[in-house]
Amino acid sequence: MENGISLYPGLDNTLAENLQLLETAAACGIRRVFTSLHIPETDTDVLKKELATILQAAREHDMEIISDISPRTLDMLDMPEFSLEAFQKLGITTLRLDYGYEAGQIAELSHNTLGIRLQLNASTITEEILTDLQAAGTDFSHIDALHNFYPRRGTGLSESALCKKNTMLKQAGIKVGAFVPSHGKQRGPxxxxxxxxxxxxxxxxxxxARHMAALGMDSVFLSDSLPLPSELQALGKLRADEVAVEAVFLTEDEGQRELLRHTFTAREDEARDAIRAQESRGLLKGTVVEPENNKERRRGAITIDNKDYLRYMGELQIIKKSQPPDTRVNVVGRVSECELFMLKYITPGRKFSFVWG
Structure with missing residues (x-):
């Protein structure tokens, strides 16, 4: 996935904090940086003093720099007029056009020869806007989309609204990203x-972040000012179009634990009562699974068939509908109660894995 962090020069962090954040994020494999150049609370003097240094550091880490802009940006940066060349000189590689730009302008910008990409506001996109962009001759190969974030409680999107926008954009061949909050240093005001x-x-x-990946996001950004190192590490490990669910081991057997650490694919012939992994039996490599943990298989139980199930030995399942104990089936783990909702995203043909707590 093309995941990223957010930086806000002139707002919350010191220059040293922002530079350290870039360093840590790059070490975690994160290669995108979002910044906004029209936040009303920004100290414009600090922004103009620090922006070039921050962008230079991002370029040294080979990061894509996405800048959220509007007509207000020109005043903040003392630009006499809109100029792609001026943004290129700053080192900005993608412009997110928040508001104030017509379809004809966006279409013209999409054909620029400077290598600058464009980004649409995924949260406010409509069928009419997409139709206008298509009619204007927009080159969608140079465009992706990124949802808004919402600082005020109660104003964020619903899952259904987000998915509706995503479907619309992906039908047009446009990749989509979104933001998740951090619990390190949160952004003002x-x-x-x-x-x-x-x-x-x-x-x-x-x-x-894992929920966003389960929803099919192409990229996930940490939106707040100074994420925790553990949050950056988790984002760096996030995989596209894979449902990763938190779980706990219920077996001490290392052979079964090793099997459980793989990534699996849900079988196309979807069972009523369980999610079945199509690869698990083939991953045993001669290992014999001995019987253990003969327990009731409640919803969210993770099971492996033992040797008494004959040719089914090694079959891995996540239980969707509770079932009684079976001496041929080992209950080797369970999905955390707070993540049982994630099972609905493990649809036929979908990749899934476990995050072991």
Missing amino acids: LFEGLSTLEAHRLWQTDRA
């Missing part, structure tokens, strides 16, 4: 988390 989905505002960052 409200300091209540910057989430795209309202449901994520108080969630653990790792869970929110």
